[in-house]
Amino acid sequence: MTAEMIRAEDLDVRYGDVQVLDAVSLAVNEGTFIGILGPNGCGKTTLIRAVSSVINPAAGAVYVDGRDVGEYSPRELATRLGAVPQETAVSFGFTVEEIVQMGRHPYLGRLSSMKEADYAICREAMDLTSTAHLADRLITEISGGERQRVLIARALAQQPKALLLDEPTSHLDINHQIEILSIIRSLTPGVTVIAVFHDLNLAAYFCDRLILMEKAKIVAVGTPAEVLTDAHIRQVFDVPMMVRIHPLTGRPYLVPRYEPAPAVSTGTPLRVHVVCGGGTGAETMYALSSQGYQVTAGVLSANDSDCTTAEGLGIPVVRESPFAPVSERSLAEYVALLERADAVVITEMPVGPGNIANLRALEQSPGLRIFVLARDGTPLSSRDYTGGDATALFSSLCRGGAVTVRDIPSLVAHLAALRNGTV
Numbered sequence: 001m002t003a004e005m006i007r008a009e010d011l012d013v014r015y016g017d018v019q020v021l022d023a024v025s026l027a028v029n030e031g032t033f034i035g036i037l038g039p040n041g042c043g044k045t046t047l048i049r050a051v052s053s054v055i056n057p058a059a060g061a062v063y064v065d066g067r068d069v070g071e072y073s074p075r076e077l078a079t080r081l082g083a084v085p086q087e088t089a090v091s092f093g094f095t096v097e098e099i100v101q102m103g104r105h106p107y108l109g110r111l112s113s114m115k116e117a118d119y120a121i122c123r124e125a126m127d128l129t130s131t132a133h134l135a136d137r138l139i140t141e142i143s144g145g146e147r148q149r150v151l152i153a154r155a156l157a158q159q160p161k162a163l164l165l166d167e168p169t170s171h172l173d174i175n176h177q178i179e180i181l182s183i184i185r186s187l188t189p190g191v192t193v194i195a196v197f198h199d200l201n202l203a204a205y206f207c208d209r210l211i212l213m214e215k216a217k218i219v220a221v222g223t224p225a226e227v228l229t230d231a232h233i234r235q236v237f238d239v240p241m242m243v244r245i246h247p248l249t250g251r252p253y254l255v256p257r258y259e260p261a262p263a264v265s266t267g268t269p270l271r272v273h274v275v276c277g278g279g280t281g282a283e284t285m286y287a288l289s290s291q292g293y294q295v296t297a298g299v300l301s302a303n304d305s306d307c308t309t310a311e312g313l314g315i316p317v318v319r320e321s322p323f324a325p326v327s328e329r330s331l332a333e334y335v336a337l338l339e340r341a342d343a344v345v346i347t348e349m350p351v352g353p354g355n356i357a358n359l360r361a362l363e364q365s366p367g368l369r370i371f372v373l374a375r376d377g378t379p380l381s382s383r384d385y386t387g388g389d390a391t392a393l394f395s396s397l398c399r400g401g402a403v404t405v406r407d408i409p410s411l412v413a414h415l416a417a418l419r420n421g422t423v
């Protein structure tokens with residue numbers, strides 16, 4: 001069985017009248033990378049500080065490696081826990097190399113100095129964090145991101161059994177975020193890591209387990225999939241998110257759902273049906289729904305990314321089982337939407353035997369305003385996988401009055417004219 005590296009029991013922390021941690025308990029197994037998430041001010045930093053003994057909780061206990069933290073001398077504790085704080089109070093006059101070497105202090109006697117092995121450990125920590133080239137620079141004269149990497153190097157030089165990091169990537173560019181988190185990840189299982197994150201997706205990608213906090217309490221603990229649910233995110237951050245499965249990791253990743261205020265507020269909104277597929281409809285659906293059009297979509301395969309977009313935007317969509325031809329039932333649903341629509345937009349989707357029924361139904365809807373998006377001016381051209389049937393259908397639709405538009409602004413202009421009755 002894996003041993004527990006850190007255990008906190010019923011931690012209470014107050015600042016004046018404000019309860020900042022309210023009976024918070026957690027257990028972190030050896031070798032785990034655990035992320036702490038939650039909105040600003042919910043108590044993440046305070047939890048890290050209480051666990052690392054920077055502050056004393058009013059109640060509760062912290063055990064590190066099986067022993068109460070109170071039983072450790074500061075020097076001993078520093079060989080177990082390495083902390084990288086969020087606010088990095090910089091030490092004037094020290095070079096980067098000296099700062100990293102401070103990580104070795106817990107291992108040195110009062111009068112003994114660094115040995116070759118200590119220098120080697122510091123060099124390795126600096127190489128790992130890409131800070132070796134900064135060795136002779138003053139800590140006060142490097143960038144916030146460089147400083148963050150130097151402080152991580154110092155914590156690594158400490159060779160702790162557990163690392164506590166408060167927003168370790170907050171000052172880092174995306175390249176260094178990935179680099180540092182990959183390094184931290186590679187330290188496990190030899191080192192146990194607890195890190196505060198604001199980026200939910202980075203946390204989901206790198207951490208084994210997550211802790212979600214809200215107002216001084218822990219509200220969820222578990223794997224990224226258990227913690228990063230739509231319900232939890234709504235509860236804690238009060239923001240709608242789409243939870244998807246990351247294509248590389250199978251873990252969740254979150255996409256914020258912006259709900260734009262409709263720009264069109266007067267009169268009856270125009271109903272526009274979008275015939276799309278393969279991701280060709282996302283931009284159109286977003287543009288039209290954000291302008292206040294009543295958008296519908298389909299028929300779409302349930303695993304088509306356009307279907308995901310429609311669902312995310314709250315657009316009613318006629319859905320078909322993946323890889324199945326358009327069924328009678330879906331077709332009937334689709335035709336019912338066409339009958340209610342004021343206009344139809346066909347995006348630059350590929351047309352094959354699976355979805356040509358979408359176009360055939362349009363041919364049987366006389367009087368419907370049809371707009372065909374074709375950026376190169378030629379509807380379909382190389383995307384007809386029906387042996388020419390779809391091309392013939394498109395030509396017939398265009399002869400029947402379908403309008404070809406080259407981009408979304410022109411489409412929107414046409415629809416606005418239709419709405420205002422100027423065409």
Ligand SMILES: Nc1ncnc2c1ncn2[C@@H]1O[C@H](COP(=O)(O)OP(=O)(O)OP(=O)(O)O)[C@@H](O)[C@H]1O
Binds near residue numbers: 015038039042
């Ligand atoms: N030294 C202090 N004195 C008084 N109140 C404090 C002190 N430190 C933190 N607080 C308050 O305690 C609460 C929790 O702060 P904490 O820094 O733990 O939050 P956090 O979740 O880490 O926030 P953030 O995401 O903004 O970093 C906040 O309301 C904060 O204002």
